[in-house]
Amino acid sequence: MALYLAQFLTGLAGAASLFLVASGLSIIFGVTRVVNFAHGAFYMVGAYVAYTLTERFEGAIGFWGGIVLSVLVVAALGGLVEILLLRRIYHAPDLFQLLATFGLTLMAEDLVVIIWGPEDLVGPRAPGLKGAVEVLGQAVPSYDLVLIALGPLVLGALWLLFHRTRFGILVRAATQDRDMVAALGVNQKWLFTAVFCLGVGLAALGGALQIPRDAVNHAMDLTVIVEAFVVVVIGGLGSVGGAFLASLLVAELNAFGILVLPGVSLVLVFVVMAVVLVLRPNGLLGRAEAPARGTGQMSSRPWRPLDAKAQFIALVAVAVAALLPLWLGPYGLAVGAEMLIFALFAMSLQFLMSTGGLASFGHAAYFGLGAYGAALAVKSLGWPMIPALGCGVMLGLAGAALFGWFCVRLAGVYFAMLTLAFAQIAWSAAFQWTAVTGGDNGLLGSWPDAWAASPRAFYWLSLAVAVGGIGALRILTFSPFGYGLRAVRDSSLRAEAIGIGRRHTQWVCFIVAGGFAALAGGLFAFLKGSVFPDALGIPTSVDGLVMVLLGGVGTVSGSVLGAVVYKALSVWLISQTDYSKLVLGAAIVGLVVLFPSGIGGFFSAWAGRRRVSTRATAAAPVEAAE
Amino acid sequence: MNQSLLRVESLAKSYHGVPAVRGVSFTLERGEILALIGPNGAGKSTCFNMLNGQIRPNAGTILFEGQDVTASSPRSMWRRGVGRTFQITATFTSMTVRENLQTALLSHAGQLSRPFGKANRAFEVEADALLDRVGLRGQADRSCGELAYGDLKRLELAVALTNSPSLLLMDEPTAGMAPKERADLMRATAAIARERNVGILFTEHDMDIVFEHADRVMVLNRGELIAMGAPDVVRQDRQVRAIYLGEGLVHGDLAAAQVRH
Numbered sequence: 001m002a003l004y005l006a007q008f009l010t011g012l013a014g015a016a017s018l019f020l021v022a023s024g025l026s027i028i029f030g031v032t033r034v035v036n037f038a039h040g041a042f043y044m045v046g047a048y049v050a051y052t053l054t055e056r057f058e059g060a061i062g063f064w065g066g067i068v069l070s071v072l073v074v075a076a077l078g079g080l081v082e083i084l085l086l087r088r089i090y091h092a093p094d095l096f097q098l099l100a101t102f103g104l105t106l107m108a109e110d111l112v113v114i115i116w117g118p119e120d121l122v123g124p125r126a127p128g129l130k131g132a133v134e135v136l137g138q139a140v141p142s143y144d145l146v147l148i149a150l151g152p153l154v155l156g157a158l159w160l161l162f163h164r165t166r167f168g169i170l171v172r173a174a175t176q177d178r179d180m181v182a183a184l185g186v187n188q189k190w191l192f193t194a195v196f197c198l199g200v201g202l203a204a205l206g207g208a209l210q211i212p213r214d215a216v217n218h219a220m221d222l223t224v225i226v227e228a229f230v231v232v233v234i235g236g237l238g239s240v241g242g243a244f245l246a247s248l249l250v251a252e253l254n255a256f257g258i259l260v261l262p263g264v265s266l267v268l269v270f271v272v273m274a275v276v277l278v279l280r281p282n283g284l285l286g287r288a289e290a291p292a293r294g295t296g297q298m299s300s301r302p303w304r305p306l307d308a309k310a311q312f313i314a315l316v317a318v319a320v321a322a323l324l325p326l327w328l329g330p331y332g333l334a335v336g337a338e339m340l341i342f343a344l345f346a347m348s349l350q351f352l353m354s355t356g357g358l359a360s361f362g363h364a365a366y367f368g369l370g371a372y373g374a375a376l377a378v379k380s381l382g383w384p385m386i387p388a389l390g391c392g393v394m395l396g397l398a399g400a401a402l403f404g405w406f407c408v409r410l411a412g413v414y415f416a417m418l419t420l421a422f423a424q425i426a427w428s429a430a431f432q433w434t435a436v437t438g439g440d441n442g443l444l445g446s447w448p449d450a451w452a453a454s455p456r457a458f459y460w461l462s463l464a465v466a467v468g469g470i471g472a473l474r475i476l477t478f479s480p481f482g483y484g485l486r487a488v489r490d491s492s493l494r495a496e497a498i499g500i501g502r503r504h505t506q507w508v509c510f511i512v513a514g515g516f517a518a519l520a521g522g523l524f525a526f527l528k529g530s531v532f533p534d535a536l537g538i539p540t541s542v543d544g545l546v547m548v549l550l551g552g553v554g555t556v557s558g559s560v561l562g563a564v565v566y567k568a569l570s571v572w573l574i575s576q577t578d579y580s581k582l583v584l585g586a587a588i589v590g591l592v593v594l595f596p597s598g599i600g601g602f603f604s605a606w607a608g609r610r611r612v613s614t615r616a617t618a619a620a621p622v623e624a625a626e
Numbered sequence: 627m628n629q630s631l632l633r634v635e636s637l638a639k640s641y642h643g644v645p646a647v648r649g650v651s652f653t654l655e656r657g658e659i660l661a662l663i664g665p666n667g668a669g670k671s672t673c674f675n676m677l678n679g680q681i682r683p684n685a686g687t688i689l690f691e692g693q694d695v696t697a698s699s700p701r702s703m704w705r706r707g708v709g710r711t712f713q714i715t716a717t718f719t720s721m722t723v724r725e726n727l728q729t730a731l732l733s734h735a736g737q738l739s740r741p742f743g744k745a746n747r748a749f750e751v752e753a754d755a756l757l758d759r760v761g762l763r764g765q766a767d768r769s770c771g772e773l774a775y776g777d778l779k780r781l782e783l784a785v786a787l788t789n790s791p792s793l794l795l796m797d798e799p800t801a802g803m804a805p806k807e808r809a810d811l812m813r814a815t816a817a818i819a820r821e822r823n824v825g826i827l828f829t830e831h832d833m834d835i836v837f838e839h840a841d842r843v844m845v846l847n848r849g850e851l852i853a854m855g856a857p858d859v860v861r862q863d864r865q866v867r868a869i870y871l872g873e874g875l876v877h878g879d880l881a882a883a884q885v886r887h
Binding site (some may be wrong): 302303305480484489490491493494497501 | 744
């Protein structure tokens, strides 16, 4: 009993930091509609800065003063980021800000290593709070008790800020309807900057307060950002009270999960999130998002199948790719095959995002299921490669059918978060179900059949599959089914009124995208000869998102270009520099600022302008004849 | 007994205990144009959304061609032959004008699950015929996102006609259009009603349009029908004048009755 109480108190203490981070994320999203992926990075930087400052200054004033100072420093840094970067891209397509903040996160991970070194840093204990208090015979660190008290204090302070100050009222108004707030003459620019500073400051406080409890390290950003996303979604986007409740729930689940259900502890939080989202689609205390004004952000020029010239260019590109083995060695061919596999993976995500309008944060689940399905068929059943690939695709389709059935009940960020939850569940299964998946050690020995074993043969196989898959998805996009999907995406109201069922159409889209991702995953298992849980991990999902956004979410298949550029860049950078994340992150941020509609979007806009100008000159005589 | 196209009996709906529509009953015949008017907040849109299956009524029945369709989904209403336009236009902004119609025609033909073949080559003739009908043929290849508001309204009408409906529900079909455009659109609509024997129910704030084109007019106020009948009869109704049309209205001076938003 006493053990449970101590564990409960540990959970409460963990909830405090989580609440700080999550409430900041929630406030920023509520007002600016930016999914701030860099929030975890600010949390991490907060911890590092606080480490330095509290080491420098002694005593109680030094410790607490150092923490406050680090919050101010990081908040100012956040303001700088908002002014220099985010302001330029608020009007870019949805999720583009996610890409930019993801770039920032990559940069931050390398920057902290450069500044503070790669070792874990253990910060000073809080002066006067180094001991423990005995509760029912169990020692509870007194610093934990301070944290437990701090959570409700911050919640109260935020409540006062939002309900008793002019700034807070503006923030709440903007959360509900920012166009109206702008129409009333409020300077949105500075409101957004202030909100971003506030949110980042809360994240930094969460990080700084952790230093007496945990070692500071350069991977703490990813752990916390995923948990903060989960908390925000369970609590309801934009709801600070909801974030408080949800952080208690998540922290206690973490604390007791290890005690009660160690086998599935990793997955527990995500199962709870999935259940909450299915039962309460807007989170515990969230309200339905107000419908966006005006037409959708996707009202680009209508898509067209490739014209003769573009078909020719595509054909030349495929021919050049097919001839590459004449020059490339085994390493180059392996990299080439990986690019092709990821081009197919990215294209399957693009079909879901661009044609279906469903931005998934967990598309790696189906990539990974395909990889595990194929590897298991080879290892356990002794199947040859092609049937094994089929087995992988079937597993991916089955997973997408099951998870998708729940996901298409939601929309927008909630949809994205539920896909993330399911991907994490799949990842946890791969990680913890050691008997079948080998857990952390992965599955080894999934090599291709003899006919495809040489690097050249496997490269050509990958090329054939990728070109076939990408072509099939393009045909699907321009088929009646693709139009049905776009109809649902553009206006589900109108779609239902002309007999198109939203859920069913989107569910089929989800399954199709999952199937093609699984095909890519299966090939990946044969390329590497092994599968590890990473294949279903968040970084893989994020890689897919980056490729799509880089290629242009408003295009049909710009992601192919995005995948090639992104893979080439990351492979090349890893071979060139120790700080590949820093350069890659900076490159992503630069690309976001230079090409706010993606690389593919930029080229198709450029081609579109040329087409319009040639058409205008060609049309002039016709008009004269009429 | 002669079976009405649409028979609505004591339809009611309340939101969080606040009644929006209370016991509305009426019938609509084939080829008839029936106008539903009333002040803002009278419950017109709620009525429409119940007829189209978008909102579930609390009480009452809706019979369409003699069959009980109360609380059927918008999809099944469309399959039964009900076309609808929205007060705030709902179109597929990433498509061209013609593709909007092609999508609807494909859906009507049950071909929207076909995973191959080019959708923008399907039903071109039918789509262009409908565009001719509403005067949008010249804009067929333009992106729907760049159309003027009046043209979007026309497109809405064309889309609503793709399933050859026997009943058209039009929620403020001419709102936001220039006066001449309004008259043109309503003339085209009326012609469709006569030629194809389509029953039309529409709401409108432009009293010129209402009294010129409607065969019958019903007036909704605070969720209740307070008058129904031929335009001339409704126009003279004291209660209607007090609540909606205004006392300043004299015979032949209809322009003054335009409701200011």
